[in-house]
Amino acid sequence: MGSQYLTDPATFLIQVIFDLYILLLMLRLVMQLLHVDFFNPMSQFVVRLTSPALNPLRRLIPGYGGIDIASILLMWLLKTLELTLLMWLNGEAVALPLPLLLAIPALIDQALNLFLFAIIIRALLSWLQPDPYHPVQRLLISLTEPLLRPARKLIPPVSGMDISPIAVIIGLYLAKMLIIPPLYHVIGLL
Numbered sequence: 001m002g003s004q005y006l007t008d009p010a011t012f013l014i015q016v017i018f019d020l021y022i023l024l025l026m027l028r029l030v031m032q033l034l035h036v037d038f039f040n041p042m043s044q045f046v047v048r049l050t051s052p053a054l055n056p057l058r059r060l061i062p063g064y065g066g067i068d069i070a071s072i073l074l075m076w077l078l079k080t081l082e083l084t085l086l087m088w089l090n091g092e093a094v095a096l097p098l099p100l101l102l103a104i105p106a107l108i109d110q111a112l113n114l115f116l117f118a119i120i121i122r123a124l125l126s127w128l129q130p131d132p133y134h135p136v137q138r139l140l141i142s143l144t145e146p147l148l149r150p151a152r153k154l155i156p157p158v159s160g161m162d163i164s165p166i167a168v169i170i171g172l173y174l175a176k177m178l179i180i181p182p183l184y185h186v187i188g189l190l
Helices: 004-033 041-060 069-089 097-128 135-154 164-187
Strands: none
Touching: 004 041, 004 069, 004 097, 004 135, 041 069, 041 135, 069 097, 097 135, 097 164, 135 164
16 A cells, blocks of 8 residues: 555545535625525525634624625635645645645636536526425525526527526636636746
């Protein structure tokens, strides 16, 4: 058994734990920006899981212009810590500016993935005809509608089928291809 025997599971656990919590923080920030119904049980779930870390930080760092700066800072710090731990675990030299900088494109990539998966899940659920008032369905509609509505205006339904999710998914993938690599290039990794 090589040195990777314990490194791979540890890497997996670090990524899962950090990325899930960052995803919850990101979801909370997006829900605030999109004015999602906070009485939705799914919204309450996200708020309850993120409040213990956010509330003390919010006392020190107020929001600005309707943007929760504390959430953004906490996501950035958690992603930096995650990347630092992963670099250390893999035996790489850890110079603090590098993980701080790498966290920025990593968070943008994660945000784009949040919308990608929300649109894919919403499209798949639409085939099952779920209850439109189900908390998960309401949350998905609230998250994806700001992206899908403009696409629906440009792309009419084809034979009664809404293909705007496909256009938005393509647009999000293009955004990932056009935004993330230049950011890594600026940091000096490509």
